[in-house]
Amino acid sequence: GEDVEQSLFLSVREGDSSVINCTYTDSSSTYLYWYKQEPGAGLQLLTYIFSNMDMKQDQRLTVLLNKKDKHLSLRIADTQTGDSAIYFCADQTGANNLFFGTGTRLTVIP
Amino acid sequence: EPEVTQTPSHQVTQMGQEVILRCVPISNHLYFYWYRQILGQKVEFLVSFYNNEISEKSEIFDDQFSVERPDGSNFTLKIRSTKLEDSAMYFCASSEARAQPQHFGDGTRLSIL
Numbered sequence: 001g002e003d004v005e006q007s008l009f010l011s012v013r014e015g016d017s018s019v020i021n022c023t024y025t026d027s028s029s030t031y032l033y034w035y036k037q038e039p040g041a042g043l044q045l046l047t048y049i050f051s052n053m054d055m056k057q058d059q060r061l062t063v064l065l066n067k068k069d070k071h072l073s074l075r076i077a078d079t080q081t082g083d084s085a086i087y088f089c090a091d092q093t094g095a096n097n098l099f100f101g102t103g104t105r106l107t108v109i110p
Numbered sequence: 111e112p113e114v115t116q117t118p119s120h121q122v123t124q125m126g127q128e129v130i131l132r133c134v135p136i137s138n139h140l141y142f143y144w145y146r147q148i149l150g151q152k153v154e155f156l157v158s159f160y161n162n163e164i165s166e167k168s169e170i171f172d173d174q175f176s177v178e179r180p181d182g183s184n185f186t187l188k189i190r191s192t193k194l195e196d197s198a199m200y201f202c203a204s205s206e207a208r209a210q211p212q213h214f215g216d217g218t219r220l221s222i223l
Contacts, residue, residue, distance in 0.1 A: 004152075030209050042116075042216035043153070043201060088153065095166055096141065096208050097155035 002026040004091050006101035013109050018076040020104045022089030025070060032065060033090040033098065034074045043088065046074075076106075084108045112136045114215035116202050122221045123192055131187045131218045133202030142185045143203040143212060144177065146170070153201065159185065160208070189220075197222045 003025045012018045024032070029051045035043040049056045049063045049072075056063045062075040076083055086105050090098040115134045123129045135142050144156040157167040159177055174190045185204075189196055199219050203212040 031211070033211065035214070042114075043203075043214035045211055045213055048211050090153075092209065096158050097143065097166055097168070098145075098153075098212060099155070100145075100153040102152055 002091060002093055002099040004089055004099050004101040006087075006089055006104045008102060009105050009107070011107045011109060012079050014079060014081060016079055018074075018079045018083065018106055018108075020074045020076075020087050020089075020106065022072040022074075022101050023070055024072065024089075024091045024099070026091060026093045026099075027070075028094045029067075029091050030094065031092045032063075032072050033092065034061075034063065035088040035090060035100075037086045037088065037103070039085075046087075079106075079108050081108045081110055112138075114202055114204055114213055116200075116215035116218050118218060119216065120219045120221070122223060125194055125222050126191050129189050129192055129220065131189075131200050131202075131220070133185045133187075133215060134183050135185055135202065135204030136213060137183070139204035139206050139213075141165070141205045141208060141210075141212075142177075142179070143205075144187045145201045145203065145214075146198040147201065147217075148195075148198045156187070192220075192222045194222050196220060 033048040034046045060077045064073045086103040088103045089101040142159045147153045176188045199217045201217045203214045205212045
């Protein structure tokens with residue numbers, strides 16, 4: 001089955017850029033997603049990219065997709081303390097369900 | 111902004127009891143989903159629902175699970191005879207159409223004693 005992997009932890013200083021990486025295995029991905037989960041809260045859809053795109057920018061967020069290497073990244077510019085959360089990468093294949101990574105816990109140091 | 115709402119936020123149940131988790135999807139969405147996240151593990155797909163029937167389900171979604179849309183707004187997940195290993199966070203999600211972004215609720219934390 002599909003396997004989505006992320007590193008578990010990332011620490012950055014406030015004001016720096018954060019880059020969260022994700023790899024996946026399924027070649028038939030349609031959309032790839034980034035969700036944010038704050039403590040005690042649900043999964044907030046941050047952004048997504050269609051599989052035939054290379055890049056998508058949305059304010060401070062930039063998503064890069066390398067389909068050949070099956071690599072997805074999320075860059076957060078000017079990271080703020082409010083960005084501290086767990087970030088989940090998710091892959092939507094030909095089936096309608098999402099496959100999630102383990103989540104990356106981003107800690108922003110003031 | 112419209113959102114998916116789930117109740118209760120926390121449910122504690124004795125092993126062997128039935129439990130019903132409730133969700134109100136976003137009103138113009140047509141596809142509904144349940145996922146679960148066991149503590150320390152990945153979020154896993156359970157089931158998707160469209161046009162009043164299950165469209166896809168995972169291996170996890172066995173005979174002890176069922177879903178229903180009892181009225182025009184609610185979408186429920188029933189676990190018939192709960193086991194300790196059913197303890198998890200259960201997330202409901204909805205999307206406008208197939209292969210469209212899925213919007214999640216805040217989840218219900220289910221604790222089986």
